[in-house]
Amino acid sequence: MFRLFTAATLVALLGACTSAPSPAVSDPPSSAAPQSATPKPAAAPERAIPGESVYPLLLAEFALRRKAYDIALEQYLEQSQALQDRGVSAHTTHIAQFMQREAEALQAVQLWAELEPDSLEANDTLATLLARAGRTAEALPHLAVIARQGEQANFPMLLNRFRALSAAEQQSLVAEMDALSAEIPSNTSLLLTRALAHDSLERPQQTLQILEQLFALEPNHHQGLLLEAKLLLEQNAKEPFAHIESALNSAPDDDNLRLKYARLLTRGDMSAARKQFEILSANSPRDGNLLFSLALINHEIDDNLAAKAYLRQLLALGQRVDEAHYYLGRIAEQEGHTKEAIASYMALEEADSPDFFRAKGRLGHILLNSQRMAEAKSLFDELRQQHPNSAERLYVLESELFMRAGHSRESLQLLNRALDEQPNSSPLRYSRAILAERQGDLALMESDLRTILEREPDNATALNALGYSLANRNKRLGEAEQLIAQALALQPGEPAILDSMGWVLYRQARYSEALSFLERAFAAFPDPEVAAHLGEALWMSGDKDRARSIWRKALQKAPQHEVLLSTIQRFDVGLLQVSP
Structure with missing residues (x-):
């Protein structure tokens, strides 16, 4: 005969058996209740577990021990519905979250919130999952539960997909937030969210009014200050940054606000931005990120002497070294100091550096523009020997440099050689297809693109390239439209593909249809x-x-x-x- 345990007792008992004192990050969630700084809810009245639930719960817990998480989650989902117990529902939620199974986590936490409506964790988790699923309006009441208890609710999450909502949904959500703010007027997170929502709806006056309420509670609220400055700039106010500057005068050591202010200034006043970055750098003279920002700003305003000094400081500190070499090369190249530029570009030696290929591209450009083709070829041959894992990308880069320099024949020879070495390389074959199209060799272009599509039928880039090439030459328009439609299904918002679809429709004199795609493409790009x-x-x-x-x-x-x-x-x- 089975002893009748309560649900809470069984979960705690099994948790004691399976959980370790200090589990690793990769360990499954423990059955024991998570530690929390918030007061624990009153214990639920104990009740006997039905006999038919004991074995599934045991099975689920031992599945966790074996890391058979799918079995554990399946059993717990079933038993959480059968038992209607908040402890089981919470445990099910934690397992689903650990497995990154958001649909199951949402199902479990909805039940948890029903059974324990005042739980901060349940409501926070439910609000987060609803917002991620685009069900923003449903998330607000659960955030309200948290805020009413005086805890910090993440109201800004409501704006993650705000622009994707219909106009009616946006208006409704804003109205609900406004009503909740009247109930809890001192909640700064909600005030900021309302301000951002009204700004998104292009309501500057309402936004500024809400910001006044925010500043009454938190005068130096960083995001509020930045939003206010943006609005005042848009209204051509005389002193759009007066409030930020006042806040910095009262708190001159607030480097976080000063950094945000400096970045805002880079959009329109580089000299003012430089002044703020200089203050920040004086406070943190070994901060490579600040030195790099100052280098770029000075380069932007044509003070290359200062820019080079900051870049050399980076080299001396051993910070952002590759970027420093690259920009020293760019400045030297612009000033006509070719040898210095070459030396700087040559200093980048690691192929996994983001600036490595940019530097080698500039180096190849210099050599080809100086009619030093043999040196350029030798350079890339050596680079491929030194970095065999990057050979494909180096072939593509070299061929592009030859093509831009007007050496199409050498570019084609290079790609032919590269494809002899790597016949299954789609990037190389695509590069040759583009070159063939430019040279009017449509047979080679189509052959290469179709070879790619035989191996990768969902290659949107190749589908679009072939479809557009046909459309651009007013050939086989039905087939071209089909190819572009396939590409668009794979990448619905890609401007280049939208343009291709508009163009193939235009070629078929379907002007109104063409305009809808071309307008979207032009708006995005x-x-x-x-x-x-x-x-x-x-x-x-x-x-x-x-x-x-x-x-x-x-x-x-x-x-x-x-x-x-x-x-x-x-x-x-x-x-x-x-x-x-």
Whole structure:
């Protein structure tokens, strides 16, 4: 005959058997209740576990010991519903979270919150999972439970997907937050969230009013100060940074606020930003991040003497060494000191450095521009020998340099050689396809792209490249549309693919459909080629004034862009006679 344990007793008993005194990070969650700084809820009245639940609970706990987590979670999910016990539900939630199974964690914590509605952990976990799932409005009441108990609730999480909500959902959520703020007016997290939400809805006056309430409670609230400054800048206020500067005067050692202020200034006033970074650097003279920021700012405002001094300080400190070498090379190159530039670029030796390939690309550019092709080839041959794991990427980089320098024949020979060595390399084959397209060898281009797609049918880049190439030549438009549609299904928001879809629809005279894709592409990526396509579709749709406007603005930014120029010339709109 089975002894009838309570659910809490059984879980605690088994937890004592399975949990270690100091479990490793990778260990499964312990059955014992987690330590918490908040007061523990009153113990639930004990009740006997039904006999049919004892074995599944034992099975689940021993599965945890064997690290058979799927079995444990399955059993606990079933028993949490059967037993309706808050301890079992909490334990189920912890297991699901440990396994990163958010759907099951959400199911478990919803029951936990029902059984223990005042639990801070249950409500916080439930709010977080609901917000991640895009169910923002449902998360707010659970954050309210936490805030009403005087604890810190993470209200800003409500804005994670705020822009994805419909206008009606946004308005409803903001109204609910406003109502809750009237109930708990001293909650600064909620005030900030409301301010950010109203700012997102482009309500500057309401936002500033809420910020006044925030500052009454916390005068130097960093995020509030930055939001206020942004709004005042947008309104062309005379002294948009007065509040931040006042806060820094009252707390001159607040380096965190000063750093945020300095970064804000880099958007429009580099000289003022330099002053703030200099103060920060004086307080922390060995901070490489501050020195690097000062180097970039001084380079931006053409004070290369100061920029080089900061970069050399980085080298002396042994911090951000590769970046320092790269930017010293860039400055030397701009100043015409070719030998210094080469020496700086050569100093980058580790292929896993983010600046390694940029440096070698600049080095190759210098050599090719100096008609030192043999040296460039020798350089990349040596680099491939030194870094065999990066050979593929180095081949691609070298071929691009040859192509940009007008050496298409050498670029093709190099890619042919590379593919003989690495015939299954998609990046190399894609590079050759692009080169073949530029040289008008459409058969080679299509052959290479289809070879890639045979191995990687979901390669969106290859699908889009083949589809766009066909559309651009007004060939096999039905097939081109199908290829681009496949690419778009794989990467729905990619501007290049949106542009391709708009272009293939335009080629089929489906102008209204084309415009919907081209407008989205241009909004995300206002590239001159996208501008050329959008303008052409607008022109053919009858909106010639907007077409001219888009072409004119694009021409001002990229007066030598081939596709843009050829489009404007074809329509003979007179823009090329106007000086940009």
